[in-house]
Amino acid sequence: MEHFITEVSFHHEPEGKEFVKKVIRTTIILSVITIIELLLGLSMYAFPMAALLKLFLKGVIVILSLAKAFYIVGVFMHLGDEVKNLIMTIVLPLLIFVWFIGAFLYEGSSWKNLRNTYNKAPTVTAPAESHSSGEHH
Amino acid sequence: MATAQAQVDSKWWSGGKSPFNVEYGKLMMWYFLMSDAFTFGAFLISYGTIRFSQNYWPDPNEVFNALPFTGHANLPLAFVSLMTFVLIVSSVTMVLAVHAGHHNDKKGVIKWMIWTVIGGIAFLGCQAWEWTHLITGDHAVLINGEIKHIGTTVTMNPWGPHVTIPGQEGHISTPGPVAFGGYFFGITGFHGFHVLSGVVINIVMLIMAWNGTFERKGHYLMIEKAGLYWHFVDLVWVFVFLCFYLI
Numbered sequence: 001m002e003h004f005i006t007e008v009s010f011h012h013e014p015e016g017k018e019f020v021k022k023v024i025r026t027t028i029i030l031s032v033i034t035i036i037e038l039l040l041g042l043s044m045y046a047f048p049m050a051a052l053l054k055l056f057l058k059g060v061i062v063i064l065s066l067a068k069a070f071y072i073v074g075v076f077m078h079l080g081d082e083v084k085n086l087i088m089t090i091v092l093p094l095l096i097f098v099w100f101i102g103a104f105l106y107e108g109s110s111w112k113n114l115r116n117t118y119n120k121a122p123t124v125t126a127p128a129e130s131h132s133s134g135e136h137h
Numbered sequence: 138m139a140t141a142q143a144q145v146d147s148k149w150w151s152g153g154k155s156p157f158n159v160e161y162g163k164l165m166m167w168y169f170l171m172s173d174a175f176t177f178g179a180f181l182i183s184y185g186t187i188r189f190s191q192n193y194w195p196d197p198n199e200v201f202n203a204l205p206f207t208g209h210a211n212l213p214l215a216f217v218s219l220m221t222f223v224l225i226v227s228s229v230t231m232v233l234a235v236h237a238g239h240h241n242d243k244k245g246v247i248k249w250m251i252w253t254v255i256g257g258i259a260f261l262g263c264q265a266w267e268w269t270h271l272i273t274g275d276h277a278v279l280i281n282g283e284i285k286h287i288g289t290t291v292t293m294n295p296w297g298p299h300v301t302i303p304g305q306e307g308h309i310s311t312p313g314p315v316a317f318g319g320y321f322f323g324i325t326g327f328h329g330f331h332v333l334s335g336v337v338i339n340i341v342m343l344i345m346a347w348n349g350t351f352e353r354k355g356h357y358l359m360i361e362k363a364g365l366y367w368h369f370v371d372l373v374w375v376f377v378f379l380c381f382y383l384i
Contacts, residue, residue: 016240020233020236023232027229031222031225034218034222034225038214038218038383040383041197041198041214041382042214044198045196045213058383058384061379061383062384065375065376065378065379065383072228072368072371072372072375073368075232076231076364076371077365077369077372079167082158083157085156086157086159086164089168090167090168093171094171097178100178100179100182101185104186105185105189107186107189108185108186108187108188108189108190109189109190111186111189111190112190112192115190116192
């Protein structure tokens with residue numbers, strides 16, 4: 001039974017006040033990132049801008065969200081303090097998302113292009129880009 | 138130190154200790170969360186696929202612009218920012234509950250668990266308001282040459298491109314892609330259900346802590362596992378927030 005005791009009694013957390021400080025710092029970082037994301041999201045609404053710039057801002061927001069995820073998993077969930085092999089068994093399978101996201105978004109946009117090229121049935125076409133700027137209440 | 142470390146490493150898998158240095162339940166909680174991440178990921182990617190396949194998609198700033206008690210004021214993303222903040226704060230109080238648990242501080246655990254439960258319930262309340270607002274908030278939409286007033290549901294989407302009709306006042310739009318409502322309610326609903334079950338789990342943990350169950354056990358590892366689940370719910374919200382509200 002000895003192994004069981006060592007198993008559960010192993011704490012790998014920095015002690016006391018130091019940790020609480022780290023939590024407070026992380027909270028501030030998460031809040032600030034969220035506010036930056038909101039400002040970027042709202043700027044796309046408030047100012048008319050080119051599609052490419054919009055895409056760039058969306059990319060920035062995605063990267064900021066990934067940073068938030070990193071802080072939540074690393075600090076709040078303490079994954080960073082675990083044994084490396086354990087971290088790898090969680091993180092490596094998630095790499096499939098790289099293919100998953102790329103392949104399916106490509107599929108979606110290809111679907112759109114094919115429909116726009118070959119399907120001549122009356123569909124709602126987009127005044128898309130200019131539409132989001134200005135004059136709704 | 139280095140040799141001691143090497144000795145430990147060589148015996149790591151030879152039995153007698155947990156190779157991953159965590160307790161069984163915690164490890165399994167991690168694997169459950171990983172599988173849940175795939176479920177949410179698949180939902181969000183499916184949403185992305187459909188969104189990429191459409192020529193037009195509603196602008197979230199236009200759809201989510203209401204705040205309780207402000208009438209028809211145009212406040213894009215204000216309410217959802219509040220919801221995000223509520224969830225982040227309840228995640229922080231959960232961290233502090235787990236931290237108190239590490240120090241076998243029963244009072245601290247109870248105090249922070251109560252705040253976490255309150256945060257979870259507040260988030261659910263906000264979501265209930267938002268859903269109600271979307272479903273019951275009517276908008277003038279031109280359907281088959283007639284103007285109808287519809288809300289956002291899984292079969293109706295009033296957020297299509299705007300049209301101007303001579304002799305008609307106000308904003309009139311055409312129907313938007315129907316998938317919008319289905320994905321929005323489906324995915325935020327699935328997340329909301331996770332929040333609900335998280336709140337139930339946290340209440341159970343609170344009662345057990347209150348009754349001294351963990352004190353008798355000598356450790357608060359159950360709080361740690363509930364904490365992992367709760368943080369995961371917060372983590373998923375980061376991506377739901379990203380996909381539905383920001384981009």
